[in-house]
Amino acid sequence: MRPVNLIPLEDRHGESKPLRTGPVAYIVLGALVLALVGVTMLVLVDNKISDRKSELTQVQSEDAAAKARAESLASYTQFAALHEARVQTIASLADSRFDWERVMRELTLILPHTVWLTTLDASAGGGGGGGGSGGGSLSSSITGPSLSISGCAVGQDSVAGFVTALKDIDGVTRVGVESSELAGASEGAGTSGGSEGGASQDCRTRKFIAEFHLVVAFDAAPVPLSDEEAAPVTPTEKSEAAAEETSGEKEEAEGG
Numbered sequence: 006m007r008p009v010n011l012i013p014l015e016d017r018h019g020e021s022k023p024l025r026t027g028p029v030a031y032i033v034l035g036a037l038v039l040a041l042v043g044v045t046m047l048v049l050v051d052n053k054i055s056d057r058k059s060e061l062t063q064v065q066s067e068d069a070a071a072k073a074r075a076e077s078l079a080s081y082t083q084f085a086a087l088h089e090a091r092v093q094t095i096a097s098l099a100d101s102r103f104d105w106e107r108v109m110r111e112l113t114l115i116l117p118h119t120v121w122l123t124t125l126d127a128s129a130g131g132g133g134g135g136g137g138s139g140g141g142s143l144s145s146s147i148t149g150p151s152l153s154i155s156g157c158a159v160g161q162d163s164v165a166g167f168v169t170a171l172k173d174i175d176g177v178t179r180v181g182v183e184s185s186e187l188a189g190a191s192e193g194a195g196t197s198g199g200s201e202g203g204a205s206q207d208c209r210t211r212k213f214i215a216e217f218h219l220v221v222a223f224d225a226a227p228v229p230l231s232d233e234e235a236a237p238v239t240p241t242e243k244s245e246a247a248a249e250e251t252s253g254e255k256e257e258a259e260g261g
Contacts, residue, residue: 103129103150103223103226105127105150107175108152108174108176108223111173111174111175112152112171112174115170115171115173115174116167116170117158117163117166117167117170119158119159119160119163119166120156120157120158120159120163120164120166120167121156121157121158121208122154122155122156123155123156123157123208124153124154124155124156125152125153125154125155126152126153127150127151127152127153128147128150128151128152128153129150130148130149130150147179147220147222147224148224149222149223149224149225149226150223150226151220151221151222151223152219152220152221153218153219153220153221154217154218154219154220154221155216155217155218155219156208156216156217157208157209157214157215157216157217158214158215158217159213159214159215160213160214160215161185161187161215163215164182164185164215164217167217167219168180168182168219171219171221174221176223176225176226177221177222177223178222178223178224178225179221179222179224180219180220180221180222181219181220181221181222182217182218182219183218183219183220184216184217184218185215185216185217185218186215186216186217187209187212187213187214187215187216188209188211188212188214188216
């Protein structure tokens with residue numbers, strides 16, 4: 006005989022109890038879970054955005070502070086650039102100086118006893134000196150330091166020997182003979198008429214004495230700076246302020 010459960014359905018307990026609400030409860034529960042997950046993700050994303058905004062604000066603040074510090078130190082940078090420019094200018098001026106004292110000392114050592122000088126002109130920028138006559142092609146082609154030498158010698162052989170000796174001076178690259186003349190038949194009296202009524206001394210006191218004019222070139226020597234190149238750098242107002250501030254800080258440190 007098959008058993009029959011006579012207990013009403015609503016009063017049954019255990020596995021035999023049927024679902025009272027059906028699948029709706031599970032659907033609602035799933036929706037709540039999804040909503041909870043969505044809210045959690047939204048909160049996490051919002052927190053992450055807030056953190057990034059906070060980091061951005063901090064970075065912007067640090068950037069503004071760095072820019073302010075850089076602007077405060079700009080005057081020192083300009084002062085350092087000014088210092089470097091002045092050092093370079095001084096170094097260029099020092100390198101462009103020509104050692105005339107050494108040249109004169111060597112000239113006295115190689116000067117033959119058969120040669121005596123009447124004029125000696127030096128030029129630092131080329132073109133030869135103005136002590137001689139004419140000014141030939143050599144003097145016009147010189148761009149570096151040069152010497153213009155005039156004088157007399159005992160014969161043309163002494164002039165040639167003097168030219169050879171001049172080439173032994175350190176730095177001499179060329180020696181040009183502008184003129185070398187013996188006294189003429191009517192010359193050799195020792196004086197010649199001056200242009201202002203006086204008498205100018207002529208070193209050709211004998212017929213065998215030759216008067217010469219030489220140009221000595223130092224082409225390898227550094228050319229002196231021009232006025233524009235050698236002009237000192239004009240400091241800016243910020244550079245001057247930085248220099249004064251640096252000087253003031255140094256005085257305070259020494260006083261402390």
